[in-house]
Amino acid sequence: MNTTDYSKAQGHWVLAQMGKKVLRPGGKELTHQLVRSLEITTKDHIAEFAPGLGFTASIALKSTPFSYVGIDSNEAAIRYLKQKITGENVEFLEGNAAATSLISASKDKVYGEAMLTMHADHRKSEIIKEAHRILKKGGLYAIHELGLTPDHLGEDIKAIIQKDLALAIKVNARPLTEAEWTTLLENEGFKIRKIERNAMHLLEPSRVIDDEGILNALKIGWNVLTNTEARKRIINMRKTFKKHQQHMNAIVIIAEKI
Numbered sequence: 001m002n003t004t005d006y007s008k009a010q011g012h013w014v015l016a017q018m019g020k021k022v023l024r025p026g027g028k029e030l031t032h033q034l035v036r037s038l039e040i041t042t043k044d045h046i047a048e049f050a051p052g053l054g055f056t057a058s059i060a061l062k063s064t065p066f067s068y069v070g071i072d073s074n075e076a077a078i079r080y081l082k083q084k085i086t087g088e089n090v091e092f093l094e095g096n097a098a099a100t101s102l103i104s105a106s107k108d109k110v111y112g113e114a115m116l117t118m119h120a121d122h123r124k125s126e127i128i129k130e131a132h133r134i135l136k137k138g139g140l141y142a143i144h145e146l147g148l149t150p151d152h153l154g155e156d157i158k159a160i161i162q163k164d165l166a167l168a169i170k171v172n173a174r175p176l177t178e179a180e181w182t183t184l185l186e187n188e189g190f191k192i193r194k195i196e197r198n199a200m201h202l203l204e205p206s207r208v209i210d211d212e213g214i215l216n217a218l219k220i221g222w223n224v225l226t227n228t229e230a231r232k233r234i235i236n237m238r239k240t241f242k243k244h245q246q247h248m249n250a251i252v253i254i255a256e257k258i
């Protein structure tokens with residue numbers, strides 16, 4: 001996670017290096033809604049795909065589930081998480097969410113944020129299929145991802161947004177419309193239970209203060225001001241988000257394995 005070349009690093013790692021902890025499109029607010037909707041109990045076996053810096057893991061673990069496993073493909077993230085978050089029946093594994101080593105039908109709740117968007121559609125489906133495999137029947141899968149709006153957005157505009165995002169965040173991000181996210185989940189055997197939305201204001205000052213708190217927001221501001229390369233990247237990301245703000249949002253979907 002120690003990014004040295006800010007001109008090439010993926011956007012979320014540049015932000016993380018600047019001290020940003022909340023790295024998902026709908027912010028802390030939508031994350032709290034996601035966790036609340038999962039209604040985690042002390043009997044639940046939970047899996048999180050792509051825990052990243054462990055922000056949501058810390059919130060979910062407050063409900064003391066029976067077990068928690070976080071799977072992230074980034075080795076440094078896993079090392080960091082193992083030090084930061086410990087507990088009985090809590091583990092972090094380096095791995096691919098599309099092919100975990102977890103036992104079939106062993107989890108009550110699975111969730112992942114800001115990770116499906118980063119993958120091509122066929123890979124999104126593989127990850128959703130894996131969530132379905134490890135969930136018990138009736139188990140819940142929650143996602144928090146980047147959305148496109150409205151549902152009938154033209155393919156030409158979608159292509160421009162994807163290209164601009166790829167250039168700005170250095171990830172081939174493929175956000176989808178609400179109808180497309182819903183269809184992907186339904187195609188893999190899920191029934192949609194709930195959808196929640198928020199504005200995509202990841203880099204808007206009011207959201208940054210809300211997500212990070214005033215002190216950390218000031219610290220992030222200082223880090224950005226004193227780092228020319230990172231500042232260039234972040235200004236460009238913010239410009240891109242603003243340019244397309246009318247067509248981008250953040251979406252949480254709670255789906256049930258049927």
Ligand SMILES: C[S@@+](CC[C@H](N)C(=O)[O-])C[C@H]1O[C@@H](n2cnc3c(N)ncnc32)[C@H](O)[C@@H]1O
Binds near residue numbers: 012021071073097
């Ligand atoms: C944008 S961050 C989101 C992290 C966290 N969920 C959050 O919202 O703050 C992306 C994370 O997803 C992880 N990731 C991406 N694809 C993955 C995959 N197929 N399996 C496991 N982790 C993955 C990356 O290593 C990184 O930690």
